[in-house]
Amino acid sequence: MHALHKVLEVFFSPGTARLALPDVWAGFKVNLKLMFTAEALVLIFALAIAIVRGLPGRGAAPLRALAVVYTDLFRGIPLILVAFIVGFGLPGLQLHGISTQSNFVYGLIALTLVYTAYVTEVYRAGIESVHPSQRAAARSLGLSYGQALRYVIVPQAVRRVIPPLLNDFIGLQKDTALVNVIGVTEITLQAQNFSNKYFNFTAYVVAALFFVFLTIPLARFTDHLIAERELRERALGQ
Amino acid sequence: MSFVELRQVSKRFGDVEVLKGISLDVEEHGVVCLIGASGSGKSTLLRCINLLERLDGGDITVDGQHLTNGKVDVNALRRKIGIVFQAFNLFPHMTVIDNVALAPAKTGLCTSAQARERARALLTRIGLLEKADEYPDRLSGGQQQRVAIVRALAMEPKLMLLDEITSALDPQLVSDVLKLVRELAEGGMTTIMATHEMSFAREIADKVCFLDNGVILEEGPPEQIFSTPQQPRTREFLARVIEAGRL
Numbered sequence: 015m016h017a018l019h020k021v022l023e024v025f026f027s028p029g030t031a032r033l034a035l036p037d038v039w040a041g042f043k044v045n046l047k048l049m050f051t052a053e054a055l056v057l058i059f060a061l062a063i064a065i066v067r068g069l070p071g072r073g074a075a076p077l078r079a080l081a082v083v084y085t086d087l088f089r090g091i092p093l094i095l096v097a098f099i100v101g102f103g104l105p106g107l108q109l110h111g112i113s114t115q116s117n118f119v120y121g122l123i124a125l126t127l128v129y130t131a132y133v134t135e136v137y138r139a140g141i142e143s144v145h146p147s148q149r150a151a152a153r154s155l156g157l158s159y160g161q162a163l164r165y166v167i168v169p170q171a172v173r174r175v176i177p178p179l180l181n182d183f184i185g186l187q188k189d190t191a192l193v194n195v196i197g198v199t200e201i202t203l204q205a206q207n208f209s210n211k212y213f214n215f216t217a218y219v220v221a222a223l224f225f226v227f228l229t230i231p232l233a234r235f236t237d238h239l240i241a242e243r244e245l246r247e248r249a250l251g252q
Numbered sequence: 253m254s255f256v257e258l259r260q261v262s263k264r265f266g267d268v269e270v271l272k273g274i275s276l277d278v279e280e281h282g283v284v285c286l287i288g289a290s291g292s293g294k295s296t297l298l299r300c301i302n303l304l305e306r307l308d309g310g311d312i313t314v315d316g317q318h319l320t321n322g323k324v325d326v327n328a329l330r331r332k333i334g335i336v337f338q339a340f341n342l343f344p345h346m347t348v349i350d351n352v353a354l355a356p357a358k359t360g361l362c363t364s365a366q367a368r369e370r371a372r373a374l375l376t377r378i379g380l381l382e383k384a385d386e387y388p389d390r391l392s393g394g395q396q397q398r399v400a401i402v403r404a405l406a407m408e409p410k411l412m413l414l415d416e417i418t419s420a421l422d423p424q425l426v427s428d429v430l431k432l433v434r435e436l437a438e439g440g441m442t443t444i445m446a447t448h449e450m451s452f453a454r455e456i457a458d459k460v461c462f463l464d465n466g467v468i469l470e471e472g473p474p475e476q477i478f479s480t481p482q483q484p485r486t487r488e489f490l491a492r493v494i495e496a497g498r499l
Contacts, residue, residue, distance in 0.1 A: 150304050151341035155355035155407055156331035165354060169345050 027216045034208045034217035041204030042224045044118065048190040048200065052125040053183055059130045064137035065163065081134070088131035093192055097124040101196025121193030121200075129186050136178045140171035177243075180236040184229050191225070201225075253316065255280040255442050256301065256411060261310035263296055270296045272466040273310065278411075278459075281440040285453035285474070288463035289489060294446035295338075297463070298413045301444065302333040315410060331359060334404030335413040338420050340396040342388040342403070349375065349384040352403045361407060374402035378432060394425030398432055405436075412436065414445040450493055454478050462486045 066074075067081045088096065101120040105113045144167050152162035194203035201221045208217040254277035263271040271293050278284050286294040299305040301312060303319055303326055312319040315332065342351050352371035357364040375381045378398045380391075388396055397417055404412065414433065418426045430452050437443055437456050447453055453460055454474045461471040462483070470483045481487045 147337060147339060147341045148343065150299075151337065151343070152355075153327075154302055154304060154330055154333075154335045155404070156327050156359045157355055158327050161358050165358065166343055170343075173345065 023214075025215050025219050027214060030212060030214045030216040031220050033212075034205070034220050037204045037208050038201055038217055038220050038224065041199060041201035042221070044198065044200040045187075045190040045224075048118070048122060048125060048193065048198075049183075049187045052122055052129060052190070053186060055122075055126045056129045056133050056186070057179075059126065060133035061137050061168070063130065063134045064141060065168075067134070067138055068141055070159070085131045085134050088128050089135070091128070093124065093128045093189055094195055096128050097121065097193050097196050100124045100127070101193070117193075117197045117199075120196055121190075121198040124193060124196075125186060125189060128189075129182060132182050132185075133179065136175050136182060137171065139178075140175035141167060143174055144170045177236050177240045180232060180239070184232055184236075187229055187232075188225060191221075253313075254278055255282070255315060256444070257311075257313040258297075258301075259311045259313075261297070261300060261312060262308050263293075263300055263305060264308050270466055271300070274463075274466075274468055276461065276468065276471075278442060278444060280442055282458045283437045283443045283445065283456055284459045284461060285457040286444065286446040286461050286463055287448070287450065287453060287477075287489075292463040293466045294463055295415050298335065298415050298444060298446055301411075301413055302330050302335050304335070327359070331355075331361070331407050332409055333411045333413060334407060334409035336397070336400050336404055336415065336417045338416040340388070340393070340400045340420070342396055342400055344388055347385050347387060348380065348391070348399050351388065351399060352406050355403070356406050359407070367406070370406055371402075374406055375399075378402055392425060393421045394428050397421060397425075397429050401429070401432055401436075411442045411444070414443065414447070416446050416448065418447070418449055448493075450478065450490075462489065464489070 063081050063084065066077050067085075069078060097120075100123050101117060104115070104120060104123075107113050148166055148170065149162055152166040153159070157165065190200060191202045194200055194206070197203075201224060205217040205221040209215050256276070256278035258274055258276040261271055261274040262269065274293070274297060276284070286297065288294055296305060300307055301314070301319075307320055310320075314329070317324060317329065319329065342348075343354070346354065349368060349371045352374060353364070353367035356362050356370060357367035361367070362370065372381060372384065375384055378401075380395055380399060383391055383395065383399075388399070391399065397420075401417070417433075418429050421429065426449070430449065433443070433445070433452075434456060445453070445457075457474045459471060460474045460477040461468045462477060462481075462485075463469070464485050470477060470481060470486045477486065478490065481490060
């Protein structure tokens, strides 16, 4: 009984939770800002890079190679290392405009770099899943390569990859907690500060709950989209 | 000079030589039907004519323009050449009317409003105006194929390439599609059509070409090809078609 009491006291103390809430919430707002800004940037950059990877012709070979190197690199390096490299490296350069940003901006850059690499692959899979006959139909009507992409290929591709995009978005939400390592005062750091001060881990639990309440609805929504699509495809198949 | 001229057109996919030096003339307003077994090269030939496939050899001229000189504006050229595919290939994420209106509006043929107006007129012509705001998967195969035909027509092409456009249709849906093709041909549309509908080819074609293993083995007026074929391979092919009840 004593142990249980201890656990409740150290991890689930209502009083401490109430006390920690303002700080933790203030930190979580930083995470929210990080995740939505990063996600917006990621969706744009990743699509651009996915398109570059699909460019035809020998002339585009260097661009394609560059895109491949980028995605390979940033899918391979752990986010925490990218955060260190960006967060401590860029200020160390002492370059005007680059080295004088806030930690928030460096955290944003690190998250965007890493997640763009993942999402590029998701988009690419989507683009490749559109049957070549769609491109042929678009081109045969006189649409240019770019127009065929914009009006025919990409809209279909994006629709197909919405569930995996949402999955990556959930990953991104959680990983915003990692950039505290370069001093972004987000939820984890707030919770840590609080815990150190009061020798109580309830603040961590409160922080965890914030994430859970954010990601679970999104996960359910993703499941719902997948189920809906399966139903539709089965109906069409008959 | 013929409207379409093919000279020694060859195409290979890897080690497989699909077209082995095909020469063909199509007069303006003419209708040429390509017949032959699956794999004989009919589809590839059509896809070469609007440069969906690159030639490995030979030359194609459409309306006096060489397709193969490398400087040709492929997009401008394709606007003059409509192609309809076996599998319809409508854009599934767009309504019927958007399918038809997209290319004319985006390629600068006309304004968006004009393109929609034109699309409505074309859909009225094929009796599918009430389906204008439906998505393609709500239409029958025959309806989808007719939409695909008017989508190509919306670009006001001077040449239509029809690639086995009834092969994927249920038999009872074929006649509506063929009726539309007949109207087009009677209206003077230059047409090259790969088909397994022999009686239709016989009725509509000015010239029938029998493709076998990447070459035009025999060509001539439909009566000659269907009634007095010269080549044993043509006779054999037609005998099998008759056996299957398709002629």
